[in-house]
Amino acid sequence: MPGGRPGGGRRRIVRIVTGIGGCGLLLLAYASVLEPRRLQILRYQLGVPDLPPALEGVRIAHLTDFHVGMAGTRRSTLRRALDIARSWSPDVVALTGDFVHNGRWERGAGLFTDLARTTPTLAVLGNHDYRDSAQSTSTIVSALQAEGVQVLRNVHRVVRLRQGDGEIAFVAVDDPSLGRDNLTAAMAGLPTTREPRRPTVLLGHAPDIVDQAPPDRFALTLAGHTHGGQLRFSPFKRRTPLELPMIAGGLDSAYARGTHLVNGNPLFVNSGLGVSGIPLRFLAPPQVACFTLTRTIDKTKDADDPERFLTEIPN
Numbered sequence: 001m002p003g004g005r006p007g008g009g010r011r012r013i014v015r016i017v018t019g020i021g022g023c024g025l026l027l028l029a030y031a032s033v034l035e036p037r038r039l040q041i042l043r044y045q046l047g048v049p050d051l052p053p054a055l056e057g058v059r060i061a062h063l064t065d066f067h068v069g070m071a072g073t074r075r076s077t078l079r080r081a082l083d084i085a086r087s088w089s090p091d092v093v094a095l096t097g098d099f100v101h102n103g104r105w106e107r108g109a110g111l112f113t114d115l116a117r118t119t120p121t122l123a124v125l126g127n128h129d130y131r132d133s134a135q136s137t138s139t140i141v142s143a144l145q146a147e148g149v150q151v152l153r154n155v156h157r158v159v160r161l162r163q164g165d166g167e168i169a170f171v172a173v174d175d176p177s178l179g180r181d182n183l184t185a186a187m188a189g190l191p192t193t194r195e196p197r198r199p200t201v202l203l204g205h206a207p208d209i210v211d212q213a214p215p216d217r218f219a220l221t222l223a224g225h226t227h228g229g230q231l232r233f234s235p236f237k238r239r240t241p242l243e244l245p246m247i248a249g250g251l252d253s254a255y256a257r258g259t260h261l262v263n264g265n266p267l268f269v270n271s272g273l274g275v276s277g278i279p280l281r282f283l284a285p286p287q288v289a290c291f292t293l294t295r296t297i298d299k300t301k302d303a304d305d306p307e308r309f310l311t312e313i314p315n
């Protein structure tokens, strides 16, 4: 019938608008309630070709971006991630910053005592740990140290493992996103070339520090900061205009998430545990990660493929 029934077009528009609104509400509910709790447990085998036999099977747990004090950060998710990290019985724990959200130490942010009591726990600070005042940052550092966490700022620390039969050097830079990093100072006393007897791991809050690394120098670089994009519509591991926080100015790293290989240096960008800016996560669930060292690398992968060194172990 030409023109259809009177009012039919308007009802169709109302149905479409209602449908879009309903989908939007469902997405909002998912991003605010479900995804921030959907902890992703990642385990990788890290190939280190010159790994000393004593270090075969050594485990490094990695957690980052806790953002205690930010609305939307789930304490239950933080505790669950820490419980999972402890269940791995790691040899070393690496924490890469943003312990609190607003730069002030929060009651209840002391989450690491149990982990640090049994395991060397090394930390670098993130940009949010500097958000308030120098005094506030000192309070954060002191509180972490009181829990047994070793806060490292542009220094390195050699951790002896397996009854002293092996050791790993951890090079820890202060926050690169604020320009506080000094890789040269952190590596003072270490060679710029790879040490076959002593694998070296680089820790920095923002992943771009890997761009400063000498080629083929580090067995692994661990970073956070990007929250995996936190609210994203991009399938790519590198930053794209589809990363909404980038548009808002909050995601300023080229390496948005996951594994990369940069000048021969394997990099893992952890999506972190808390939230910042907006209390939502979409396609960027919180993560806790573990790396198990082995001599084996996957030689079938290309020289520029991170999977040559980092193989995900199915849960």
Ligand SMILES: [Fe+2]
Residues within 6 Å of the ligand: 065, 067, 098, 126, 128, 225, 226, 227, 272, 276
């Ligand atoms: Fe963060």
